[in-house]
Each structure stands twice: as C-alpha cells, then as structure tokens.
Amino acid sequence: MTPFSYSRPTSVADAVAALAEPGARLMGGGTNFVDLMRKGVEAPDHVVDVHGLPLGTIGEASGGGLRIGALVSNTALASDERVRRDYRMLSEALLSGATQQLRNRATTAGNVLQRTRCTYFMEPEYPCNKREPGSGCPAKTGFNRIHAILGESEHCIATHPSDMCVAMAALDATVHVTGSQGDREIPFVDFHLLPGDSPEAETVLRADDVITAITLPEASGASRNSVYVKVRDRQSYAFALVSVAAGIELDASGQIADVRIALGGVAHKPWRASGAEGLLRGSAPTEDAFREAGEAIVADANGYGHNDFKITLAPRTVALALNKALGLAQRATGDAR
C-alpha cells in the first residue's frame, strides 16, 4: 500500500469538505477498498473513513417506501423485516453475495460503488483501459468467462459485480447524494454508466460526492412477489456468472399486471430489461412468454469466447426467475381470495 493520511469525519458536511483535498477517497466498510489499495489498484493520498457517520439506519421514506442509510450494513439490510417481506428480491440478493463476515462489514453505499472483479483490472501488471485509460483491454481476447455480453464496448467488457444493485435496479431505487454543490437524487438505473470510450468513468458521481441514502418506492405486488436467482461456479460464496432479479404482480384475471426484470453478471451495470418487461405486461404468464422475454434480452448480445455460454444461460435464468416469482404471485392471489 502506498502511504496515505487518514481522517474520520463526524458529519456528511465534513466528509464532503475532506474530499476537496486532492487524492482524497472515501472508505466505507473497506472490504473492497482495502483489498484494492493492497494490490496497488487504488492509491489514495488521503482516506476519508465515513464508517462512523450517523447514516446507519433504515426508516420510512417520504413517499411511503424505505429510506436506507448509506452505512446500513449488508447484513442489517438483508435481515430487516420490511425488506424481507416487501422487497424480497433485495434480501435474497444481499444474502447470496459474499459471506457473513463480509456482509457484516460491507455498507450499502460501498456495495453500490464496488469495482469490477475483472482479473486484469485487479492485477496492475496487466494493461487495462479502466485502470489506465488507453493502455488496452486484455480481457477481450484473454480469459473472459465472467465478462459482459450486453452494453460492452471495444474499450472494456467488464461486468459490475454487485448482487444488491441488480435488485435495486429492478425495484426502481433512488440514490441520494450530497456534494459541494448540494443534494441530488439519481434514479438507480441511471447511476452506473456503460463503458463507451471512457470505461474509467463508472458512475455519475462527482469527485466530492458522498452517497447518503438509497430510497425504495412504496412496496407493490411486484416488489413483494420477487426473487433473486444467482448462477455461479460454486453453490456458495462466489460472484454471479448470471443473476436475475424478477418480480410479478397478477391482475384479477391472472394476467401480468406488473413485472420487474434486471440481470447481473451480463453488463457494466445492473441490466434493467425494460423491453422484456414491456413484452410481458398485460399478457398471460406462460412458460413460452417467459422464454421469449428472455430471448429478447439477449437478441443483441455478443460473446468473447469464454463467456459465450452466458448468451444461452441468461434467458434460461430469466425464465427460471420469472417462474419462481409467478409462484409467489399466485400464492399471494390465492391468499387474497
């Protein structure tokens, strides 16, 4: 690790001010940041430890949903009664990620901003356009089993590794930010950027922005009857190859009134499949419809060799997740009768 100075602000305003120092970076739980500092991928001059800020509670949001403080741990969020009942896919996504030790330490904001697990990015002896713009992308022709099939560019084919973010995208969450120019609210689906020709720019955050909270809209049938399906190389404790957050709400006649679909492991950002949702809304929840919706998502997908299998796997995982969500939706409709 290169040397750095360290501060522990006690208010958001102090944290924002501390970020004015050149080379200053925020640290939440540190479970990604410390790892990357040790590898030399991150080399801050000044570390602003926000872990002690009073942003660690879950409360009601003004619109009737939930307001999740930036420092709520992944364990606390996944275990929250309201989250388990009303936003089930979020709980499942969190619990399928990392391990209890890591989830206890990891924060909500830190999880949103964790960096890609592209092995070339994580090893500074390799070139990498994201780490060092213009140096090249060895993943395109190298080992790319975990890499993107959607929304990638010739400059970078990395995926965003978070499970939690996939559910957040499907649930229409909002990111709340405070910076030197005041407060902003950013829809979750607009928060992460596709690589384009500047893969080093990963989000719409500015250098002195602090994430203060994430809000979820009021619960709905589709947020309650929802699941997270994660396909990985091992049954436990591994990042997703492909994952799907899906939720379904049925109307009185058993047709799909609302549906949510987002995918992980396929793109530079959590991939909200609005097109596929549009195909399904108002139609009957059949096996065929689910498969067609999944196929529509990968219609423009590209494989790079080792990750070609994702083009087949993704639609199947979508269909599986929708089927599971349908089961919950039917149970809910049955219970209501």
Added chain:
Amino acid sequence: MSDPRTVGVSVTVNGEAHRLDLDPRVSLLDLLRLHLDLTGSKKGCNQGACGACTVLLDGERVNACLVLAVSCDGQEVTTIEGIGTPEALAPIQDAFIEHDGFQCGYCTPGQILSSVALMDEAARGLPSVIDVDAPPCSAAELSDEEISERMSGNICRCGAYPGIRKAIHAVASGAASTSRVASGAAQPATA
C-alpha cells in the same frame, strides 16, 4: 505523496484496553498479530476470501485483514485468545476436538470465532439465503445445509468440514459433553 502520519486509536481486545499510534495502513489483523502479539488469528489470503483472520468486532464477525486498525477506534475485539484458555476451553473448542473439527489447525481459530458468531446470529433470527422467509430462532434448528452456508466464509484446506458441522450441532443442541455449555461460555466475550 503525503507522508504516512500515525493516527491514535483506542481498542479493547479480549477485555483489555489498548491505546496505540498507528500507520493508517496497518490492518486489524496486523495490529493483533504484530503489535499485540496475539497470533491466534491467522493470515491466509489477506483479501477476505479464506476467513482465517475472522474475529468479532463489537460482537460481529468480520475479516480482520480487510479492516484498517485505525477505523476500530472505540470498538471491542474478541479473538480466539478471548474465547477460552488451554486450561479451560470453551465448549465449542472442546467440541472441535471431540468431533475432529480440525486437522492442521490453521483455519481453526477463524472457524471457532465464526461458530460462536453463527450461534448468536441464529438466536437473533438472522436469515441466510437458504431461507429468507423463516429463519431459525436457534442454532439447534439449523440443518447441515444451513450450517455449511453460514460457515462458507471459512475455508479449510484439510476438509475438516464434516467435523466442524458436527461440533456446531453438538454445542448448539446442548449435546456437547462438557458442563461449561450451560454456563454460557460459548457466547462472545463482548455480548
């Protein structure tokens, strides 16, 4: 590049208060091993992937290798040295011996701390991905599958997993042979 400045930090480790000035790069694991001479916590991967460094921080298990020591100011740490002593082992330690829960022993301190935390988490009703709807309310109700999932952050290269599962079952269900079980000594020292 700014020079490393030392930062003052106060931590309580196994009930004993310490006040140190540290380079902010020092991890909690290195603080324990190199500065406080508590070498029970092991360094395996140093990147959060093996669990050998697992300790309790304010009663919750974390990977000490990924925590900067200076960020633990005012917090309480429990290591394997705070769980039992060679003369008076904690029930979970006895159970590991009885059920062949360790072989080379390198991962064992982390496994024990995780086992202690697991029982506490189950008692608090924390869910796992196996069952988000209805988490168990005591470790005694945990299936083998649940214990494996909840212990998945602790890798054992020798493959002592079946013994570890048995040891946890034995203590959680009160079937462990020692009388210390009833005294509650398996609870984290900070609880």
